[in-house]
Amino acid sequence: MKCLLCWRESKSKYGLCFYHDEAYRSLKEGYQRWCRAYDNISEVKYLERLLELPECGEWIKEVAKMELKRIKERS
Numbered sequence: 809m810k811c812l813l814c815w816r817e818s819k820s821k822y823g824l825c826f827y828h829d830e831a832y833r834s835l836k837e838g839y840q841r842w843c844r845a846y847d848n849i850s851e852v853k854y855l856e857r858l859l860e861l862p863e864c865g866e867w868i869k870e871v872a873k874m875e876l877k878r879i880k881e882r883s
């Protein structure tokens with residue numbers, strides 16, 4: 809199976825390659841941290857703010873965009 813976000817091979821249950829899977833994990837960890845720091849910020853707000861951060865890596869941004877889309881389609 810191919811990664812949802814690039815051409816690399818995916819072995820993770822999320823359908824992501826090694827790099828995007830790592831990014832996905834740090835995204836989720838980051839959200840936990842932000843929840844504690846910013847009094848339960850919503851996931852959408854977290855992702856949108858993340859995308860505005862210049863220091864945020866490209867891998868993470870790609871995953872964040874995917875998550876945003878997923879959340880918006882769900883609601």
Ligand SMILES: [Zn+2]
Nearest residue numbers: 811814825828
């Ligand atoms: Zn990938």
